[in-house]
Amino acid sequence: MNAMQLFAVPDLPAVQPGDDIAALIVDKLAAAGAALQAGDILVIAQKIVSKAEGRLVRLADVQPGEQARSLADVVGKEPAVIQVVLDDSNEILRVRRGLLVVEQRSGWVCANAGVDRSNVQADGESEYLALLPADADASAAALRARLAELTGVAPAVIINDSHGRAWRIGTVGVAIGCAGLPPIWNQRGLHDLFGYELVSSEECIADELAAAASLIMGQSNEGRPVIVIRGYAPPDLPPAPARTIQRPAAMDTFR
Amino acid sequence: MNAMQLFAVPDLPAVQPGDDIAALIVDKLAAAGAALQAGDILVIAQKIVSKAEGRLVRLADVQPGEQARSLADVVGKEPAVIQVVLDDSNEILRVRRGLLVVEQRSGWVCANAGVDRSNVQADGESEYLALLPADADASAAALRARLAELTGVAPAVIINDSHGRAWRIGTVGVAIGCAGLPPIWNQRGLHDLFGYELVSSEECIADELAAAASLIMGQSNEGRPVIVIRGYAPPDLPPAPARTIQRPAAMDTFR
Numbered sequence: 176m177n178a179m180q181l182f183a184v185p186d187l188p189a190v191q192p193g194d195d196i197a198a199l200i201v202d203k204l205a206a207a208g209a210a211l212q213a214g215d216i217l218v219i220a221q222k223i224v225s226k227a228e229g230r231l232v233r234l235a236d237v238q239p240g241e242q243a244r245s246l247a248d249v250v251g252k253e254p255a256v257i258q259v260v261l262d263d264s265n266e267i268l269r270v271r272r273g274l275l276v277v278e279q280r281s282g283w284v285c286a287n288a289g290v291d292r293s294n295v296q297a298d299g300e301s302e303y304l305a306l307l308p309a310d311a312d313a314s315a316a317a318l319r320a321r322l323a324e325l326t327g328v329a330p331a332v333i334i335n336d337s338h339g340r341a342w343r344i345g346t347v348g349v350a351i352g353c354a355g356l357p358p359i360w361n362q363r364g365l366h367d368l369f370g371y372e373l374v375s376s377e378e379c380i381a382d383e384l385a386a387a388a389s390l391i392m393g394q395s396n397e398g399r400p401v402i403v404i405r406g407y408a409p410p411d412l413p414p415a416p417a418r419t420i421q422r423p424a425a426m427d428t429f430r
Numbered sequence: 431m432n433a434m435q436l437f438a439v440p441d442l443p444a445v446q447p448g449d450d451i452a453a454l455i456v457d458k459l460a461a462a463g464a465a466l467q468a469g470d471i472l473v474i475a476q477k478i479v480s481k482a483e484g485r486l487v488r489l490a491d492v493q494p495g496e497q498a499r500s501l502a503d504v505v506g507k508e509p510a511v512i513q514v515v516l517d518d519s520n521e522i523l524r525v526r527r528g529l530l531v532v533e534q535r536s537g538w539v540c541a542n543a544g545v546d547r548s549n550v551q552a553d554g555e556s557e558y559l560a561l562l563p564a565d566a567d568a569s570a571a572a573l574r575a576r577l578a579e580l581t582g583v584a585p586a587v588i589i590n591d592s593h594g595r596a597w598r599i600g601t602v603g604v605a606i607g608c609a610g611l612p613p614i615w616n617q618r619g620l621h622d623l624f625g626y627e628l629v630s631s632e633e634c635i636a637d638e639l640a641a642a643a644s645l646i647m648g649q650s651n652e653g654r655p656v657i658v659i660r661g662y663a664p665p666d667l668p669p670a671p672a673r674t675i676q677r678p679a680a681m682d683t684f685r
Binding site for chain 2: 376377419
């Protein structure tokens, strides 16, 4: 495997609650004279999955509690937004002006529990926030099954989001949902060119695929929320969900 | 920019101290009937840059001090290896069995200061460790200048390494050297599809490019240490070195 290509599914419309994303993908590929092929990997932006699944909260309906109001003062965001973040979080990890890092309900350590108002359509009266999918691994598996039903091809599916990092500026695409491929390439027991065992070599290929796709999506997902990756052959390991990427808290020395 | 492709420069030999990596790349591309094109981005594995620059330490020459011997007991590595890590570090951040996270001399927060014995050739008598390049941004700039001299095309150059993350299992490719492109796409002031300002959107495209290339390199760099990325148009921002990705310690709440 010495080459791969990535391309965006063209002309996808703004996704609405209830939309069949798999059908949209198949239709828009067909309209462009393209089709899914065996071995393709689809990377799908979290935001459109959340929207299709109706994971939206109307800000005007949110009653911020005392903790949210107090945190809002520190962070410098609206109390109602903070309340939505808290409602979808297991634990607050760091708070600072402009920064609220939590363990989101599904276990992801990220800013603002992945809650975002950008690219969420207002209804003219109020604003909505999009939460992460309730179970992005299940979402990925369902999208994969639906694509297989529609096309006979079962591509691997990654749902990606943009996360910040502890020691590096800027976000990168990461996988929060995965179906049909091994997210982590455990190379323990493999040997390098000179025979040394690669004892501590685990590569998170799902995150690398998610990051590669983010380059074409653009962070504001300017109409390119679905990327096809073609030519990448994952290692021959059992598929696993993205939650296996989460470092157990007991092994995490940076909380 | 709706598509991009990545391919490995074929048939590169094992790099030796003093080798002209840029000339090797140009030669091997030409032998395969290929050539650099305007807009190409080259991602080059740190290990071959370190080897070409002779950033090698002979283990048998290392006298581990008291701190190294004491840390070696905790971490479970050879004291001489720990000494080499300490010698190339500014600060020790976390220590645990199997884990030594430091701020490496160039400012990168990573395990073992990026020091690695894998893929470093033994001379039959002793083993060598490879350090990170002394200044990987300068290395990237020099490789870019040399490629321009040889071909008339000045590709952007990223030097990548594989780093672990605080909260996620597995390494991903990241940029430790960069020349000819903006590592961070600051999207502040841009607006999303519905007019919301992307107030906290900084995307580290250099790390995403580094991660994408890692997928083809394979982590043991099985003869594919140089990847050409074609078709990706970086944002129209001034180029900057990779060290601008480092989060200043004062802004780092996870040390």
